[in-house]
Amino acid sequence: MERIPVFKPLIRQAEINAAVAALEMGWLGMGRYVGDFEAAVRQFIGVEDRFTVALSTGHAALHLALILAGVSRGDEVITPAFNNIADFQAIRAVGAEPVFCDIDEVTLCIDLARAAELISPRTKAMIVMDYDCVLCDHDAAQELAHARGIRLVHDAAHSFGGKYKGRTIGSFSDICMFSFDPVKTITCIDGGMLVVRSAEEAERLHEMRLIGMGQPVSVMYENRRAWTYDVRGPGFRYHMANLHAAIGLQQLASLQTISENRQKLGRRYNDALSRLPQVVVPATDFTDITPFLYYIRVPAEERDALRAHLTDKGIDTGIHWQPGHWFSYFKDCRRGDLSVTDRVGHQILSLPLHSDMCDELQVRVIEGVVSYFRS
Ligand SMILES: Cc1ncc(COP(=O)(O)O)c(C=O)c1O
Numbered sequence: 001m002e003r004i005p006v007f008k009p010l011i012r013q014a015e016i017n018a019a020v021a022a023l024e025m026g027w028l029g030m031g032r033y034v035g036d037f038e039a040a041v042r043q044f045i046g047v048e049d050r051f052t053v054a055l056s057t058g059h060a061a062l063h064l065a066l067i068l069a070g071v072s073r074g075d076e077v078i079t080p081a082f083n084n085i086a087d088f089q090a091i092r093a094v095g096a097e098p099v100f101c102d103i104d105e106v107t108l109c110i111d112l113a114r115a116a117e118l119i120s121p122r123t124k125a126m127i128v129m130d131y132d133c134v135l136c137d138h139d140a141a142q143e144l145a146h147a148r149g150i151r152l153v154h155d156a157a158h159s160f161g162g163k164y165k166g167r168t169i170g171s172f173s174d175i176c177m178f179s180f181d182p183v184k185t186i187t188c189i190d191g192g193m194l195v196v197r198s199a200e201e202a203e204r205l206h207e208m209r210l211i212g213m214g215q216p217v218s219v220m221y222e223n224r225r226a227w228t229y230d231v232r233g234p235g236f237r238y239h240m241a242n243l244h245a246a247i248g249l250q251q252l253a254s255l256q257t258i259s260e261n262r263q264k265l266g267r268r269y270n271d272a273l274s275r276l277p278q279v280v281v282p283a284t285d286f287t288d289i290t291p292f293l294y295y296i297r298v299p300a301e302e303r304d305a306l307r308a309h310l311t312d313k314g315i316d317t318g319i320h321w322q323p324g325h326w327f328s329y330f331k332d333c334r335r336g337d338l339s340v341t342d343r344v345g346h347q348i349l350s351l352p353l354h355s356d357m358c359d360e361l362q363v364r365v366i367e368g369v370v371s372y373f374r375s
Helices: 013-025 032-045 058-068 085-093 112-118 138-148 199-208 242-253 255-273 300-312 339-347 359-374
Strands: 051-055 076-080 097-101 123-129 151-155 175-179 192-196 294-297 348-351
Touching: 013 242, 032 051, 032 192, 032 242, 051 058, 051 199, 058 085, 058 151, 058 175, 058 192, 058 199, 076 085, 085 097, 085 123, 097 112, 112 138, 123 138, 138 151, 192 199, 242 255, 255 294, 255 359, 300 339, 300 348, 300 359, 339 348
Parallel strands: 076 097, 076 123, 123 151, 151 175
Antiparallel strands: 051 192, 175 192, 294 348
């Protein structure tokens, strides 16, 4: 019986050919493909007045986003406690402290009323994250950040390719971050990106991603490098490599098909599993959404047994995530009431979702869940 993994990257001949071409080109580091990938994502987002900067990972993107936002030692950054560890570690990496906020019961994204209560004189920024296939209330988040004078980092690792009120994700945020890691909707094997509003911010990112070197991108994107330059500030080795960008370009070219497939799979899961009274499905009809994950919520006392039942049927499941304050490294962080997060952390379960998942595999997953609750 074929084991069904939670994630499965879509790597076809086009990606393999692109990787071979990048290797054969002989310029392995940052070069032409990186410039092309940034331009392609910018065109996809469809805004002239934003700048896309490709980075090595989503985590690196978050780290640099917080530096751009002016967050430093002693500051606080509000984040949903129900978020990826990359966000918490990025906050600590700039010497700041995460402040854990609860999530909304329906969207599983940050509860903005509670976030407002957590803002202190030390708050420099807030991270809002789209959890999987349901988006955060971005208008309200922007209003809050604007009113309280804090920067807003939009973690769109899960929502690349989607739209919020008709606007493409990446086109409207203060600072927007994408991840193209191995399991994301589109992958560069590993990769990240920031979308920023000004040429000045983009230029700072260009320097910071290259250990501070003031290399002009116009030179780098011709597969060349300058040998003399200034170093004006801190830097990290966070650039994207040509090989990764070449793969990302192929993935981006297939995004429409990937989105349609994932939407269809999400709708079928929702339709079948919402019939089970014990299961809560994501609150979306998948219009304008490219789901990265498919999750359900089940009674906490059933989750382990359901996972074991599915494992017996060759079906893998995942847990996205354990909340931040459950980890010993973050247990002392300031927080508000986290009762929704605590409840959801025990109920959440990710089911397999692949861009090219065939009907037969999805039916096996659905029947696996249904057979647990109907037996
Ligand atoms: C919400 C969220 N933010 C950030 C990241 C980190 O991205 P990366 O794996 O590219 O470092 C992830 C990765 O899974 C994520 O899910």
